[in-house]
Amino acid sequence: MKLLQTKNLIKYYTAGWGLFNRASLQVHAVDGVAISIERGETLGLVGESGCGKSTLGRLIARLENPDAGNIFYQNKDITSCSGEEHRLLRKKIQIIFQDSYSSLDPRQTVGGIIMEPLANFGVGSRQQRKEMAAELLQTVGLEPLHISRYPHEFSGGQRQRINIARALALTPELIICDEPVSSLDVSIRAQILNLLKQLKVEFGLAYLFISHDLAAVSYMADRIAVMYLGRIVEVLDADDFAAHSYHPYSWALLDAIPVPDLRRKGQEKEVLYGEPPNGVNPPEGCRFHPRCQRAASICREQEPELKEVEKGHLISCHLAV
Numbered sequence: 412m413k414l415l416q417t418k419n420l421i422k423y424y425t426a427g428w429g430l431f432n433r434a435s436l437q438v439h440a441v442d443g444v445a446i447s448i449e450r451g452e453t454l455g456l457v458g459e460s461g462c463g464k465s466t467l468g469r470l471i472a473r474l475e476n477p478d479a480g481n482i483f484y485q486n487k488d489i490t491s492c493s494g495e496e497h498r499l500l501r502k503k504i505q506i507i508f509q510d511s512y513s514s515l516d517p518r519q520t521v522g523g524i525i526m527e528p529l530a531n532f533g534v535g536s537r538q539q540r541k542e543m544a545a546e547l548l549q550t551v552g553l554e555p556l557h558i559s560r561y562p563h564e565f566s567g568g569q570r571q572r573i574n575i576a577r578a579l580a581l582t583p584e585l586i587i588c589d590e591p592v593s594s595l596d597v598s599i600r601a602q603i604l605n606l607l608k609q610l611k612v613e614f615g616l617a618y619l620f621i622s623h624d625l626a627a628v629s630y631m632a633d634r635i636a637v638m639y640l641g642r643i644v645e646v647l648d649a650d651d652f653a654a655h656s657y658h659p660y661s662w663a664l665l666d667a668i669p670v671p672d673l674r675r676k677g678q679e680k681e682v683l684y685g686e687p688p689n690g691v692n693p694p695e696g697c698r699f700h701p702r703c704q705r706a707a708s709i710c711r712e713q714e715p716e717l718k719e720v721e722k723g724h725l726i727s728c729h730l731a732v
Contacts, residue, residue: 412486414617415471415504415585416447420480422466426691438690440466442641443480445717448585453611453618455632455649457625457664459687463641464621465509468587471619472506473497484585502532505578509590511570515562521548521573522558528580547576551606568599575606579614587619592627604630625668629653634723637661640687640698643717646725657720657731659703697729705730 421444423437440463448454456464469475471482473489481490489500508514515524525544526537534540545555551572562570571591578586588607592600604627610616620631628635632649637660645658653665663683683702688694696713700706709729717727 412450413447413483414450414452414485415619416445416483417467417471418445418481418483420444420467420470420482421478422463422470422475423478436691439641439693440690441470441477442693444638444641444643446636446643446646448617448619450584451611451615451617452634453620453632455628455635456619456621456638457623457628457635458638460623461687461690462638464623464638465589467638468506468589468619468621472504472587473500474506501528502581503583504585504587505581505583506587506589507571507574507578507591509593511567511574511594512562514574515570517562520559520561521565524562524573525558525577525580528577532581534581543580544576547579548573550579550610551576552602566599567595568603571595571603572606575603575610579610582614583616585617585619587621589621590623591620593622593624600627607631625652625664637664640690640693642698642727643725644699644727646717646723648723651724655724657724657726658699658728659705659730660699663702697727 420441422441424440426436426438444467446454456467458464470477477490481488483489484500484503492500522541522544525547526540529535529540529543535543541558545558548555548557553569553572562573565573592603595603607618608631611618618631620628622628629649629652635647635649635652636643637645637658639660645656645661647656656662656665667683688698688701694701695711697710697715700710703710707730715727715729717725719725720731
């Protein structure tokens with residue numbers, strides 16, 4: 412059974428008003444996205460900055476409401492749940508943010524930060540919550556005595572461990588990792604990624620791992636979804652991504668990695684020209700065609716559907732092999 416599934420999920424933001432009319436300008440941040448996550452699975456979500464990855468994560472965590480579409484959790488539609496139902500959902504879906512400092516309250520001690528969600532749900536007595544916080548700190552590789560310190564007394568990697576401990580406090584089933592290592596030094600990134608993998612097994616977690624770092628995503632993910640300008644353009648197993656991705660945008664992301672690419676040795680690299688088109692007015696047809704070296708006339712006229720070309724391999728491209 413799928414743990415989480417989205418269908419035709421849409422989120423637009425008002426970017427201003429037209430110059431010669433009163434119509435508002437809408438940024439198509441998430442535009443008809445359908446993804447699924449199995450129990451215990453890590454789905455990697457990759458794409459350039461501004462393609463809608465973080466917005467999709469916030470929609471799934473119900474930090475924002477979608478304009479249309481559906482979010483199903485354990486086959487139950489949670490798109491418009493509110494009140495106590497919404498509150499209980501918070502226990503099952505947690506999120507780890509990119510900025511490890513701004514996501515922590517500088518006025519609270521580490522113990523207070525981790526104990527707050529426990530207190531909100533009435534878990535244990537104050538002494539029991541304190542003991543649970545100390546145990547969680549130990550679980551993420553920090554000392555229990557750190558419980559009385561404040562966020563500014565820790566390094567970036569340590570603060571991210573605190574964020575992870577807070578996310579674990581209510582024993583969630585799904586954690587959305589929104590660029591959790593992008594602001595950390597390379598050596599610290601490896602430690603945090605290994606910690607997340609260890610916790611996934613220990614607690615039976617599922618992750619939506621959002622990043623623009625293909626190396627991190629390939630290391631963490633079971634499957635990878637590629638997002639471009641608010642749409643999913645390809646989904647496939649992480650083990651197949653380097654050798655068997657079909658979409659030209661996926662190739663361009665791979666070719667942007669500064670390491671030898673033996674997959675297409677001797678062939679011309681896929682180069683991304685220019686910036687992504689304006690999200691207020693996406694191109695007609697395939698949204699990638701203005702930057703695609705292989706674009707044909709059909710790509711400019713007709714938008715491709717996300718279809719299964721092989722078992723478990725979905726692609727949105729007219730020219731897919």
